[in-house]
Structure formats: structure tokens, C-alpha cells
Amino acid sequence: MAEAREVASNRGRKIRRMRHRGRSSQVSIYLGKQLRFFINENDWKVLPMAAIIAALVGMVIRKRFFINMEGSLIGAFALTCVAIWNGCFNSIQAVCRERPIIKREHRSGMHITSYVAAHMIYQFLLCLAQTGLTIYVLMIMQVRFPEKGFITPFMPLDIGITMLLITYAADMMSLFLSSISHTTTGAMTIMPFALIFQLVFSGGVIPLPEWSQSLSDFTISNYGIKALASQSGYNERPMVTAWQTLEDMRDDEVGGDVTLGRILDILDSKPVQDRRDLVLIDSTWLDQTLDMEEGTDLPEEAADPSAGPEAGAADPSVSAETGEADAAAETVPVLTVGQLVDSLKEFPALQANRDRIFTLKAKVSDLFEMFGEENLKQLVQRKTAEANYKEEYEMSRTNIAGNWFVLGLYILFFALISVIALEFIDKDKR
């Protein structure tokens, strides 16, 4: 802070030390300059540019964002790209284009902290306007935001805060790059590297080799994607790619030639043996079937009490004695996988024809029909979604707030190192 006090000169005279503008009051001077620059030097063009970019991205993600797992991830990545792009272009030339002027003004008593603070305020306003525009355009483009927000009452506001933080963090990163660049050409040469690094090493969409995975912890985009994917409910959505692939194969034929021996060998395989106790037919089902189709003969295996302990327990006469009220409670297995496998393996005619070749062919659509298309769809989507569950995209307040916090730290970090970089502006080579 500027001080006003009397100091003694080296010759013993009292000289009044002049008080000049301190850091806080210089901020308003530079904020005014930034705002005039916005109006007079066409800085405002970044706003329509943000709207156009949002529209282009909106066209791509509107039918998938918040709908399915892949859409949520791609939407999160796309919106992060938009935010980083906007942020980078806002400030990449902001400092380097007037570097000699800053040097001159620094010589005249300008505080670097005031200059950077003015930039921070101005760039925040710019990022706010861009984010507002982006969200508005996405809503116009009918991106299906859920009505209720997760942290705030409105989901667009939730997403908006995340996008603002990403944009602002990218903006501050660019401000730093601009602070270390001596010319606009230099800044524009560095920026693509920074952009590529942010997008490639985001760790969201592009798989990274193991050694480079830790690099994604140092990118703004990583935390942006995490926050947006969490907010879009990535883990709660179905995964559709596998099912869509199956659907595309609907008319394809699957199958081929197989020997009977091979089929019998499969009965010995571990997955089948693990399921030996699986009940294929139980007494309740049998009773119901018999009630519906009177006169139908019992299967030989099921009627034979010597078939095994389970089969004995499933004697229909036992069930008949207990009465109808207890029928459900006393459901007993009639045929298990183990029984079926054993009987098939012991069947001599089958063993004798082990080398016989069968041609098994079916269309994928036939399989859909066999297992029930809707059931299969839900199963595939659920199972693939479970396989792609990611803890870092967990839809929890702690997770989202944590990512916001890291983005906030990035903003402060880049602002701080911008100040440090500019403090050395006097060392520029002439």
C-alpha cells in the first residue's frame, strides 16, 4: 500500500514522500481500459463466436446428452472442448499484444497485481457472458436438460457453473501463456500445444497409454469432463453401443458346423458344471402345466423316483398330499441341469454318434426372438453400462464440488503464475 510519511533524505532534509495510487485503486483504471478495449477493439466478437460454437456442438450432442452413457461422456467432452476453446481464445493475446505498453506503465508505477486482477475481473465477465450464451443456445437447440438440478435447483445452472469454471480456468491458463509470450505470434504458436495437451490428455474419451495416464491429472479438461459427466448422470444411464451393434447385425447369420462330441464336451465344461443345481423344471410349474394340459404325460425322468435325491423329493404324489395351500411353499425341483447333463452323457446313442456333424445356423434376429428382444436389449445395455461404470463420474455432490474446487484452484494457480511471469517483464530483451 502506498504510504504517506515524512522521510529523511541522505542530506538531512525532510522530503515529503508522495502517496500514489495503491494496488486496489489501480484495478479500476485497468478494468476501464479492458472494457473500452471490448467496445473499441472488437473484443466483443468472442460472444457471437461462442454462440456459433455452442450451436454446432448442440447439433451433435442434443439427442444423446443426458440420454445414454456414451452420449453423456461425448457431451461432457464436447462441452469441455467448447469451454476450453472459448477460454483460450479470450485471453491468449490479451497480455502479449500490449507487452511493451505494460512495460512502460510498470515503469510509471503500475502494479502487476492490479493489472492481472483487472484482467481476472474482465475475463470473468467475458466467460460468464459466453457461458450464459452457450447454455441458452444449447437450450434452444433442445438439448434435453433434466428439469431438476443436482446442486442448484436448475440443471442448466449446474452445468453452467461447471462450464464457467472450465472456461475461466482455460482463460487464466491462456492469460499465463500470453504473459510469458513476447509477441502475439509466439502466443499463437504455443496455444495449439496447450489445446492439444488439454484435449488429448483429458483422459475422458481418448484412451491413454499407462505411462501418460497421470498427465491427465494436470489438465483442466480432466476435471471438467469429470464434473460434466457426473452431472449428466453418466453412471445412471444405459450404454447403447453394444446393443446398437447387435441391432446392426440383425440380418447376419451366426453359427457353423459342430460335432455332437463337441456339444457333449460342452456339458462337461465348468460353466455348465457350476450350474448343476439349477432347477429347469420344478413341481409348481409341473402342476400348473398339468392342470392346463390334462392328459399330458409326465416326463420319464421326472416321474422316476430313482433319478436322484432331488428328483425323489420332487415326487408329485408328495406334493398332492400336502394340499393346494402349501403347494407354493413346498416347491421341489423336478429336473435340474445336473440331472439333464448326466442323462445326456449316459445316453449310448449320443456317445456312439460323437463324430456326427451338425450345421447350426441362425439369424441374429432369430436369437432376439428366441430370448425376447426387449429383455435382451435391457440386459445388454445394463451389463455393458455396469462394465463401464466409473467411480470418478459418480453423481454425488462431493464429487461435483470436488471437481469445481480443483478448477477453482487452477484459476488461482494460473493467475498467480501470470503475476510472477509479468513481474519479470523488466528483464525483457530490448
Next chain:
Amino acid sequence: MTTIPQTILRSLVYILLEADMDSVYSMVSAVLLMVGLYGIFRKCGLKPWHALIPCVQELKMGEAAGRADEGRVAAVMRAVSTVLIILDAVLELTPFYSEDIDILIGVASVLASLVSMVYLVRVYLGLIEVFGLRRRWVILWFLVDWFPALLWGWLKKYQPLWSAAEIKSDAANFFSNSRAAVLDQGLTVNLEERTATEFFKKKYLLRDIHMYIQPGHMVLLLGGSGAGKTTFLNAVNGYEPAKAEVVMNGRNMYKNYKDMQYDIGFVPQLDLMRGSDSVYRTLMDAAALRLPMEFSKEQRQARVEEVMDIFGLTPVKSNLVVKLSGGQRKRLSIAMEFISNPTLFILDEPDSGLDGVMARELFEQLRKIADQGKIIIVITHTPDRVIDLFDDVIVLAKDAKRTGRLAYYGPISEARTFFGKDRMEEIVKSINRTEEGGEGRADEFILKYAEVQHGRSA
């Protein structure tokens, strides 16, 4: 016992018989380059055996070419590249080696080589300049460096225009050390040295400059390009402190820089202002930065109006800076510094881009400011059209070691006698190096002036 010649012979036989042609060519061309550079270094007055040491080669080529900085970068980058290749080879024998590390080291090595190559091209261009040849030689240097090296090094036809060898100059080694008096009024500069370190090498930018400037004097600062004029001014105003004592009106500038920086106006060569501000806004912001807090807004406005009147900017007060003419912009740039009514006013080529009439008007305004008791120091490359307005002249020149030295400080009339020249531009020409189209008499005048000063102080 195996003797050294036997070992060398065996190695040569091995190289010629066992190694592939690329390796043979690389080794032979490296040897030929050494031989060629040996001759070039000898012609340029450097130690020829330096040509035999890789990396030192580049360093010394830079010196021979008058581009020592570029040579240093090329040498360091080549060293880095070589170290990386060796490191890669060593790592390959250890368990730490992996394909990723190999790729990373490879990329870093290629990058270092690339940078080295770019800087070497600059060195080649410098060398071409030294030998006074056409720039197209650079292609040959780039593709087969050993060939032009052999030609230039060993044919009598190719001779350097000037030698990079250090001249044993009396001027470069004689210092007056005569300190100027420190008075209650005026500006005293006792600069011992101003150095800079580049690539761990200390360079003297300025040395042994002592002077006292009276208040109310308008001083012309002359010197060829690279003589250290701007460095000197930055040292004087405390912006880039040197090993010096600078005292203005009895106060040490370096010790009280925070207070005194507002009492110094420095107008840079370029008009460094924001085009998006109006003239009035530019001056109001300058006033807000430079004037003390005790000034109310009304007082600041009044001062801005006053300054706009002085510099003839009132008619364009609402115009954006970007719309101003060259002369108006220059005046605005000066007005920004004048707003705090500084005691010391330094202007770096304020007349650049101005025609004779406008330049004259500008210097007349500066004269009026000086007449108010201010000290004004001006750098200009066209001094003769306004020389009548100046009181004193400072002449800076590069000595044989390329250090900025004081060749003269004193009244204009005495300067004419001292240099034996009528016009200031002739004085500059006389101290400029011959390769710059000058007379190359800098050392003569530096020594003469140092002896005069030394005599005075004695």
C-alpha cells in the same frame, strides 16, 4: 606392445573395412570440417586447435562470425544432443531401459539437434558476412559444411574482412575512474559498470561513465547502434540499475527509486499507448497513475487540460489514439510522461517518424520545458536540424571489446573541436566501426576523453 600409431592404423582399417558407408562418410566429413575450420580460425585470429574439439567448434565459429550468442546456443544444443545419445546407449544396457524412454530421449535429441542446426545457420550467415561473400553460400554450408570450410580455410582467395581476434587496445583497458561531483542540484552519474550474463558469460555493456548534468540543460545523447544508449538511460533512471551512483538533486536515485520514479519521465522510442482509449482518457489514466493521491479528480482534470494545451492536443481530445497522426501520437506519448512534471525527462528518439518541421516544433517545446529548470536527455539520429536547441552532448561508443564507453561529454561547441567535425552526424560516423560504414575511431576518442578526464581528476 601396441603403439599409438598402430592403434590408429587398426582403427582406420576397421572403419574402412567394417563400418558402413554412412559412418565412414560421417567420420571423414567431420575430420575434413575440423581441417577446414582450423584454417578459418587461424585466418580469423582465433586459436586454430579449437577446431578439433566438437562443441567448442560451434562456439568459436560463432566468435569468428561475430555471432557469439548464436554460436553458444548451437554448441550447447549439440552438446545436449550428444549427451542424450550417449545416455540412451548407456540406458540400453541397464534394466531401466524401456521403449518409451528410448522414444522420449530420441525426440529430445532430435529437438536439440534441430535447434542447434537453426542457430548454426545463423552462424554461417555471420561467417559469410565476415568473409564478404554471397548469402547463397549458406546452402553449401548447410549441406556439406566441410567443403566451404576447406575452401575458406585454406585458399588465399578467401580472406575475412575483419578479424574476430581481441584487439590489444589501449582504450579498452584504460579507465579514467574520475568520479563526477555530487551536488545539491542537477544530475550526477558515476557509472562504474553495467554487466549482463548470457550463457554463464559476463558481458560488459557499459563501463566508466562519469558526468554531472546541470539543471535546465537539454542534453543530446549520441552513439552508433549497439553503443548502449538505451542501456545507459535505463541505468540513469534506475529502471535497470548498474554498478553506479546516480544522484538527482542530492538524492540517490537507486536508494530512493520507489519515490523518485515519478520524478522521471521516460518517453520510449515507440508510441506505446492503447489505441482503444481516447486522448483525454489516456491522459487521465496517466495522471491517475503518476500524480500523487493528494491530487483531487478536479486537479487531475485541470492538469490534463493544461498538458493538452501545451502539446496541442486539445482539438483531438475525444479522438481515439488509433486515429491520431504520427505527430499527434508522439506528442501524446510525451504528454503522458510530462503529466507528473518530472525533474528528469528522458526521450528515446522522439522525432522518429516526424518530418523536419514537426520535429523542430517538438524540440522547441522540449527546450521550453528545459528552460523551466528540468534536465532533458534526448536520443536522436537526426540531431543537426535541432542542434542549436541543445546545451550539451554525450557521445557513447563501443570500444574494441564491444563495451559502451564515454567518448565525450560536454558543450556542443567543444564537441566539434574535440572530434574535429562540424556536424553531429559526422561525429557518429567517426566513432562507428568500419564495417558499419564508419571511420572506426571509437577507441581513439574513448582513450582521448578518458585521458582528459583522468587529467582533470588528477
